[in-house]
Amino acid sequence: MKRMALGWFVNFMPPAWRTPWAGTDVADWADGRFYVEVARALERARLDFVVLEDSSVVPQNHGGSARTEFMVTTKAPKNDPLPLAGAIAAATTHLGIVTTMSTSLYPPAHLARLQASLDVLSRGRAGWNVVTSFEEQAAQNVGLDTLWEHDQRYDRADEFVDLTQRLWRSTRDGTPVEHAGRFFTATGRFDAPRPPQGSPVLCQAGGSPRGLDFAARHAEVVVAVPQGVEAMARYRRDLRERRERAGLDPDACRVLFMVTPVVGETDAEARARHERMWAxxxxxxxxxxxxxxxxxxxxxxxxxxxxxxxxxxxxxxxxxxxxxxxxxxxxxxxxxxxAQDGLAESLPLVGTPETVADRMQEAMDVVGGDGFLFFHGGGGLLSRRYLTDVLDGIVPELQRRGLAQREYAPGTFRDKLATA
Structure with a gap:
């Protein structure tokens, strides 16, 4: 079995603040140092990349008020991931750095310039998590009255990604970009540095049929959350078939499944922790x-x-x-x-590092999948203790089995992913 690609999904938000292991980070989380330390820990464990999630609203969907959001901090308060990506690039050498940016909220040339700059600053380690956004408040924050309906957002995103790829190509050959499409226009020369990778690695999380079509066409890494091994296998098979119908190599796209492992020194200890977590x-x-x-x-x-x-x-x-x-x-x-497990995980992983590694290996044997994206449930939950459980418990066990890399391959983020 080939090695797994492994990443970590984080939110630039207050880390754990209601647990005995919260530490003092909640007081100064906004300066980014906690997340730079997280990135260094991921690189020490030889993970492939980190995904920096983003949204730009204080949600008021539950009960029509922001009060409950500030009580539980699932999405707010939150800082912008792009400056944090620069800080992480300066503090690491090999870790891929994927930033979330919306095709509904950024102009194409502005986004392309920012991503090209991040690729230069990180020496070829930038990735773009392509989202279309869905929050009406996000639209209003950038001067729009509303967002487009679901499928039209993806229609726009198709053209948006095609245009940004043309803009990045123009940095290599100097060709002026002339584009007059259905949704976007661009004229003239593109003032941006030449990305070392040619373009950032594209990441996407398509769940709906239209989202899957978009992911199949554009993504090199797909973040997925189908529930259970059979659903994971169906999802990956569906995505690969869509790529084949589009004339694309299915092996050039890696599907990573979101998981939140719960680890203990014994399986019983881990089960008890799991029960407390989801009580x-x-x-x-x-x-x-x-x-x-x-x-x-x-x-x-x-x-x-x-x-x-x-x-x-x-x-x-x-x-x-x-x-x-x-x-x-x-x-x-x-x-x-x-009362069940988390809404943002594909596979319950509970037990000792050996038990969890067994389950991950068995799942990939059935799914034929490409790896996992660790996630600890959004804002207000991530702690150094949880990082240690995964990075010093599970990952070394995967490495001992040859299922996770012990050293980084040379080259860019895209080059390194090719070894997974």
Whole structure:
């Protein structure tokens, strides 16, 4: 079996602040030093890359107020990931650095220039996590009245990515860019440095059918959250078939599944920690309600917690999450669904490092997948203790089995990914 590609998904937000292991980082998280330390730890463990998530609103979807968001910090407060990416680039040598930028909120030339600059600053380690955004407040923050409907956002994103690729190519050959498309125009020479990689590595998280088409056409790394090994295998097979129909090499795109491992010195200890983490407390229920409301752009506070999600519920936000909750609550209830594991993980991983590595290896044997993206649930949860559990427990066990790299290959971020 080939080695896994491994990354970590983080939010530039306050780290753990309600646990005994919170430390003092909540007081000065905004200066970025905690996340620079995280990046150094990821590089020490020889992970492939870090993804810096972004959104630009204080959500008010749950109950029509920002109050609960500030109580649980799933999406706010948050700093911009691009300056943090520069700091991480200066503090590391090999780690890929993927920044989230929206095709709905940035002009194409501005985004292309920023990404080219990050690729230069990092000496060829930049990646772009392509998102289309779905928050109406985000649109209003940049002078728009509203965002486009779901599929049209992807139509625009297709043209946006094609145009940015032309802009990056122009830095290599000096050709002026003349573009008059359906959504965007560009004229003249592009004033930007030449990216060492030619273009940043493109990352995307397509969940809906239209999102999967977009990911299949453009992405080199796909972040996925299907639930369970069978669903993971179907997702990867579907994406590869879409790439083949588009005339693209399916092996040139890596699918990484989101996971939140819970580790202990014994399996029993890990199970006890896992039960505490997802216990159906008032706090955990509120956090999941707020997270779901903000991600799906639906106020889940208006639904009966002891009933399933209404079958006719629709959204212009994250459709995959809404559909996941409809499936989870079929014949059950929202309350029962939220008492399960996290909404943002594909595979429960609970046990000793050996047990967790076994489960990861078995899953990849079935899925034929490419690796995993570690995630600890968004703002207010990540701690140095959790990093240690994964980086000094699970990753060395994967390395001993030849499933994770012990040393970095030479070259750019894209070159290194090619070895996975």
């Amino acid at each position: 159906p407390t008032d706090w955990n229920l509120l956090r999941k309600l707020v997270f779901a409301s903000n991600t799906a752009e639906i106020d889940f506070a208006r639904f009966d917690l002891d009933e399933p999600v209404p079958a006719d519920a629709t959204t212009n936000g994250a459709q995959s999450l809404l559909e996941q909750l409809k499936v989870r609550t079929r014949g059950s209830s929202l309350r029962a669904a939220f």
